Structure formats: C-alpha cells, structure tokens
Amino acid sequence: MSPHPPPCLLLFLLHLHLLPIHPTLSQSFIYTTFNPTNLTTNGNATITTTGILQLTNVSSHTIGHALYPHPIRFKTPHTNTTLSFSTAFVFSIVPRYRKLGGHGLAFTISPTKHFIGAQPSQYLGLVNVTTNGNSSNHLFAIEFDTVQDFEFSDINDNHVGVNINHMKSVNSTKAGFFVDGNVTKQDLCLHSGKKIQAWVDYDGENHQVDVYLSLFSNKPRKPIMSVFVDLTPVFQEFMYVGFSSSTGVLASSHYVFGWSFNMSGNASSLNVDQFPEPVLPLKKNNNTKGFVFRFGTTLFLVFCIFVIMGGVYIIKKFKIIKKTEAVESWELDLGPHSYCYRELKEGTKGFNEKLLIGFGGSGKVYKGVLPDSGVEIAVKRISRQSKQGQKEFLSEVSTIGRLRHRNLVQLLGWSRNKGELLLVYEFMANGSLDKCIYSGNKPKMILSWDQRFKVIKDVANGLLYLHEGWEQTVVHRDIKAGNVLLDSDLNGKLGDFGLAKLYEHGSNPVTTKVLKASPEELILVDWVWDKWREGCLLDVVDSRLKGEFNEGEVTMVLKVGLMCSNDEPSSRPSMRQVIRYLEREAPVPEIVGPSCYGVVMEIDQHAPALVKLKSL
Structure with a gap:
C-alpha cells in the first residue's frame, strides 16, 4: 500500500478545507418568541423575560441592534443574480410622551452585524454623518420613522421609507394600511403603542419592493408602497438581516414581538393577537375589587364622599376654566x-x-x-x-x-x-452661541472655524424647515447668537420662538413695522461692507482663530451674510438658496453694496432673516 494518499483524495480534502465556514443554517425561519440564541443583540437591545425583543427604552440618544446570527445568501454564486425574499414582523413603538415619537426603527439587510460608528437620532443606528450615502455601506433598510428630519426630505413624522445606503429614502409614504375591499387608505400612527404587523417583499426578477402594514393578522392585498429598485449593486453574496433602532432627545421604546423570514416564498404572517400588549408608561392603579366584596358598606360611604368631593372639584375646575378660557x-x-x-x-x-x-x-x-x-x-x-x-x-x-x-x-x-x-x-449642554464667541477675552470656549461653519449650516437648515418644511410658514423674527443653542456635540439649534408668527404657505406676509437693530450691529455691518469694498474682507475674521480657517468658506459665508443683510427684502436670497450656497451646490453671485442700513425689515416667507454679522 502506498504510504501517501492519492492526489484525488488530497484535492478532495483541500476542497473541504476551502469551503466557507459560515454558511447560512437556514433560508427561512419564524419566531413567535425570542431567546438569546435567536438573535445577536448589541447597544440597548435586550430580550425581555417574556421573549419580546426591546430595541430601545426611553433613554435619550441610544441605539439598539438585533440581527439573525447567521449570514444568508442573497445572490446566486455564479450568475450574481439577486434572489427574492420576504419577511413579516410585529412591532410596537411606545413613546415616552404622547404624540412625540423618537426616533423610529428599521428592518435592515447589512453586510455586517456590527454598525461601527453609527449614530442615534435621525441616523437610526445605521450610519453616521460621514458614512451616510456611501455606496460601500451595502445597506438596505425599510424605515418606520416617527420624526420628520428635513435634511433627509422626510415627508412627515409618521412615514415608511425605502432606504439604500442613505437616510434619505428613495421613496416614502405616510403610514397606513388598506382594508380588503376598500380602496381608501386607513391612517395608522406608528407611535400609537399599538401592535403593528409589517410585510416586506422583494421580487428579484422584477426588482420590486412591496411594503404592507396592518393592525391585523392577515396580509392586505394592496401594499402601501411599491418601489422599483435593483438591489444587485447593493447586496453582497451573504448578508445579515435584522432590526436597528435609535432615540434622540425624545425617546420611545421600540419592540418586536415576532418575526418570520423566507428566501423561497412568502413569509408566514403572524397572529397579532397571540402577542402580549406593549408595556405602556406606568399609571397608578387602585385595585379595589377585593375591598368591594369584603367591605361593601364602607365602599358605599367612600363612594358618597368621593361624589361630594368630585362635585366640589368640578365646580372649582369650572371656575378655573372660565378664568383661563383663552389658554x-x-x-x-x-x-x-x-x-x-x-x-x-x-x-x-x-x-x-x-x-x-x-x-x-x-x-x-x-x-x-x-x-x-x-x-x-x-x-x-x-x-x-x-x-x-x-x-x-x-x-x-x-x-x-x-x-x-x-x-x-x-x-x-x-x-x-x-x-x-x-x-x-x-437641555443644551454648551449653552448659547453668544457665550462662546462674544464674551470678550473669556469666552466659554473658542470654537474652531469648522465648528462655526457647522453651526451656521445647522441654523440655516432649521430656518429652511421653518420657512418651507412645516404645514405653515414660521417667521422667527428674533434670530441672534443668544437664541442659538449648542448641544453636547456642538450641534446648533435655534430656540426662543416667543416672537414667532405663523403664515399660510403661498401668502406673502406684509411688513407691518420695522425692527431696529442695535447701533453696534449696524456699525459692524457697515464695517464689513467697508472691508468688502476695500478688497480685504478676511480682515473681519476673529483673530482668535489664528489664521486656522478655510479662506474660501469664510469668504463665501461673509458674502452670503451680506446678501442676507440687504435692506431690500427682494434682494435677499431665500433660505433654500442660502443652503445651496453653503453646501457649494451653487456659486455665490456677485454682491452689490447696500443703499442704506438705517433699519432692518421683518422677513417675508421668501427671505431668510437678518444675519447679524458679528466677527467670524
């Protein structure tokens, strides 16, 4: 007998050695309860003692992930064709505060179980400000979003969207569902705390994603959204499926009760009624049932007392309501x-x-x-x-x-x-912007140019939302550094709406009075104009930056600021134009000098607001 194994045996053993060590264990599964072996969780995600997946609790700025622990093949190895898939799951979003959801959850398909560097809030724990939009993400998600993020062109604060590598949905629709036999879409509040079943189907041959929602166990005949999208360039051969969720300043508890998934047909629908009700915020519960049976007479006396007290309370309440009817x-x-x-x-x-x-x-x-x-x-x-x-x-x-x-x-x-x-x-940890840049020789902190530029763009995005993004046009009327607040990450947020006014879209608010700026502000604006005329605009830059700034960005911002400070409303750019300038999507036009700067007019819906040019 030969002491060496034959070559064919060596080739066979080598072939076995080269086989992937992580093949998917199953192309389909169904869970009506979860345990730690079913899912890989990280962040805030946990499995409750009753077998419910809780992605987040009511803590602020948190992330929760839960994914099927094994990769699933989404492409044929030789033809590179994307396969069809189907999934169904029952979820619930319970906000901490009524009507204030935050931020939402997403069914996601990802090349990895670890979302390194992902941020909470509007990024839903999937990407961050740097990776958002990168084709290298290879990320597919169906978002159930309860916050309207204007930067991502969200249609409202209660929508479902299809996302590809980016938090800006390729298509989205208001949450709702169709009852069989009824062509009218029924409204559905995602953060109502109710159990909601969702179905997501992808037809690999026709490149179509269908999304269904319902409060019931049966799958509707009509989807709330059908999107044609080819996932071939998005998917790798093996991918992970699961859920991601996040909270922001406002928080919700995001639950998943059951989940089915299938790569070879429609996923099984789940019986919504078999799952327990979501855990709602605790309320005081006075259980008097046993007391009623054992102490009926005493209960009757207590009842009489409460009737009397209730009558007194109602009378007092009526008086209070009369006194405060306007409120x-x-x-x-x-x-x-x-x-x-x-x-x-x-x-x-x-x-x-x-x-x-x-x-x-x-x-x-x-x-x-x-x-x-x-x-x-x-x-x-x-x-x-x-x-x-x-x-x-x-x-x-x-x-x-x-x-x-x-x-x-x-x-x-x-x-x-x-x-x-x-x-x-x-709470805004870093206080108001004025304390960071206008506190003489002892500011709270010295912001770098990159930080200042980001705050400028943050405030501009906030103003664009006020002017165009909400159901009415909101005119703030008090834009100043003292009303710009900075959070712990130095994100700029506009506050103090005490002087704000509302207008209907399409109307043209007419200025009823002029708003006088302080002498210091007017002198400073004139000074910037003088420097512009002299061709030394960069002389106005804060000396504490020690020359560490982008000259092109500073020049652009100063020119935009001068345009926004024009005393003629028709000569000022809209906030949408301002955003395009700041994002370098459009060149800043040549500016002309002011005719006068004695007053500052109240903005209309087409003008951004007075940019009070302090030293940058």
Whole structure:
C-alpha cells in the first residue's frame, strides 16, 4: 500500500478545507418568541423575560441592534443574480410622551452585524454623518420613522421609507394600511403603542419592493408602497438581516414581538393577537375589587364622599376654566407634554438660583433633572409680572410645541400652576452661541472655524424647515447668537420662538413695522461692507482663530451674510438658496453694496432673516 494518499483524495480534502465556514443554517425561519440564541443583540437591545425583543427604552440618544446570527445568501454564486425574499414582523413603538415619537426603527439587510460608528437620532443606528450615502455601506433598510428630519426630505413624522445606503429614502409614504375591499387608505400612527404587523417583499426578477402594514393578522392585498429598485449593486453574496433602532432627545421604546423570514416564498404572517400588549408608561392603579366584596358598606360611604368631593372639584375646575378660557382653547389639542408643577420644582431644587443658566425680560431659565428618569432639562419660569412673557408662552407652545427638527430646540412640555407658567426644553449642554464667541477675552470656549461653519449650516437648515418644511410658514423674527443653542456635540439649534408668527404657505406676509437693530450691529455691518469694498474682507475674521480657517468658506459665508443683510427684502436670497450656497451646490453671485442700513425689515416667507454679522 502506498504510504501517501492519492492526489484525488488530497484535492478532495483541500476542497473541504476551502469551503466557507459560515454558511447560512437556514433560508427561512419564524419566531413567535425570542431567546438569546435567536438573535445577536448589541447597544440597548435586550430580550425581555417574556421573549419580546426591546430595541430601545426611553433613554435619550441610544441605539439598539438585533440581527439573525447567521449570514444568508442573497445572490446566486455564479450568475450574481439577486434572489427574492420576504419577511413579516410585529412591532410596537411606545413613546415616552404622547404624540412625540423618537426616533423610529428599521428592518435592515447589512453586510455586517456590527454598525461601527453609527449614530442615534435621525441616523437610526445605521450610519453616521460621514458614512451616510456611501455606496460601500451595502445597506438596505425599510424605515418606520416617527420624526420628520428635513435634511433627509422626510415627508412627515409618521412615514415608511425605502432606504439604500442613505437616510434619505428613495421613496416614502405616510403610514397606513388598506382594508380588503376598500380602496381608501386607513391612517395608522406608528407611535400609537399599538401592535403593528409589517410585510416586506422583494421580487428579484422584477426588482420590486412591496411594503404592507396592518393592525391585523392577515396580509392586505394592496401594499402601501411599491418601489422599483435593483438591489444587485447593493447586496453582497451573504448578508445579515435584522432590526436597528435609535432615540434622540425624545425617546420611545421600540419592540418586536415576532418575526418570520423566507428566501423561497412568502413569509408566514403572524397572529397579532397571540402577542402580549406593549408595556405602556406606568399609571397608578387602585385595585379595589377585593375591598368591594369584603367591605361593601364602607365602599358605599367612600363612594358618597368621593361624589361630594368630585362635585366640589368640578365646580372649582369650572371656575378655573372660565378664568383661563383663552389658554384652555389651545390646551385641549396641545402636542407637548403637560408636566406636574411639583415635578419641575423638585427637579430644579425649588428653582435654586445656583441652577440658573439664563435670564431675560420675560423670566429665568434653570437647569433641572426629571426625578423619575434622570433626564436633564431646561425650565423657563415666566415672570408673573410679565405680560409679554405670557404672550411668548402661548406663542412658544403654539409654534415650537408642534415643530420637529434636529436644528430646533425641542420643547418637551409645559406647566401651569396658579398663574405661574413654565416651559420645559431639552437641555443644551454648551449653552448659547453668544457665550462662546462674544464674551470678550473669556469666552466659554473658542470654537474652531469648522465648528462655526457647522453651526451656521445647522441654523440655516432649521430656518429652511421653518420657512418651507412645516404645514405653515414660521417667521422667527428674533434670530441672534443668544437664541442659538449648542448641544453636547456642538450641534446648533435655534430656540426662543416667543416672537414667532405663523403664515399660510403661498401668502406673502406684509411688513407691518420695522425692527431696529442695535447701533453696534449696524456699525459692524457697515464695517464689513467697508472691508468688502476695500478688497480685504478676511480682515473681519476673529483673530482668535489664528489664521486656522478655510479662506474660501469664510469668504463665501461673509458674502452670503451680506446678501442676507440687504435692506431690500427682494434682494435677499431665500433660505433654500442660502443652503445651496453653503453646501457649494451653487456659486455665490456677485454682491452689490447696500443703499442704506438705517433699519432692518421683518422677513417675508421668501427671505431668510437678518444675519447679524458679528466677527467670524
């Protein structure tokens, strides 16, 4: 017998050695309950004791991922053809605050189980500001988005979108579903806390993605969205399937109850009724059932007492409503959360002056912490003597209370107590912009040019949303560095909507009065114009930057600022034009000198606002 194995045996053994060690174990699966062996989880994702996948809780700025642990073949190895697939899952989004979802979840197909560097909030834990849009992501996702991000052209804060490598959807639609036999689409609120079943089907031959939604177990006949998209350049041969979710300043608990997936036919629909109800925010529960049976007489007496007390309460409440009828009219339909006064008083340690972080003519602003959650907040306490403050309170609640954009300071809620008015905002760790750049020789910090340029673009995006992105045109009327707030990542957010006005789209707000700028601002604008005429525009740049800036960007920003400062509204660019200039999508036109700078006119819907040119 030969001491050496025959060549054919060696080739066979070598072939075995070269086979992939991670083939998919199954091309289909169905889970009506989860355990740690079913999913690979990371971030905030966890599997509850009842077998429910919880991607996020109500903590802010968190990410949760859960993926099937084995790769699945999505392409034929020789022809490179993308295969068809189908999936169904039941999910629920439970917001911490009524009507304020944050941020959403996505069914995703990815080449990896590890989303390194992915950011929360509007990025849904899939990409970050740098990788967003890269073809190397090889990422496919169906997003169930509960926040309108204007930078990604979101249609509203309750939509479903198809995303390819980018958080800007290639197509999206308002969430809803079709009942069989009815051609009318039924509305569906994604963050209602209800169990919702979703189906996603991809036809590899016809390159078509169909998305269905329903509150029931049966799959509707008609999808809410059909999109033609070829996933061949997106998919690699082996990919991972699963879910990603994130929260921002506002947070929701994102649950997945069951999941089915199939590469060789339609995924099995799930019985929605078999899953437990989502965990809703805790409410006080007074269980008196046993007491009723054992102490009927005592219960009757207690009932009588409550009837009497209830009558007194209703009478008092009626009187209060009569006294505050102007407020109650908007309060009934209010979006932001109503806080208990005692909760806010406790969170600010009795409005301790040591926690004072700002003040103005209408009141003071305190740093606070919500006792139950530990979330940091800013509480604006309106002065009882300030009639203007009361007007600003109503203006803030009726405007910013319904606005949702990453570059606007989020109003979390409000409180009223015996004539005292409180507004609750997200806490901005780095305070207002003016404290960073206009504090003489002792600023809070010295922002680099890149940081300043980013803040400028952040505020511009916020203004574009106000002017064009919401259901009405919002005119802020008080743009200044003191009203631009910086979060922990130095993202710029526009706040203080006390002077804001609302207009219908298509109307042309007529200036009713002029707004005078301070002498220092007018002198500074004239100074910048003088430097422009002299051909030494860069002399106005903040000397503390020590020459470390991009000359082209600074020149462009200064020119755009001068255009926005023109006293003729018709000569100012719209915010959409400003964004194009800032993003280098269009060249800045040659500017002409001003005719006069004695007053600053209120903006109309086509003009961005006065850019008060301070030293950059």
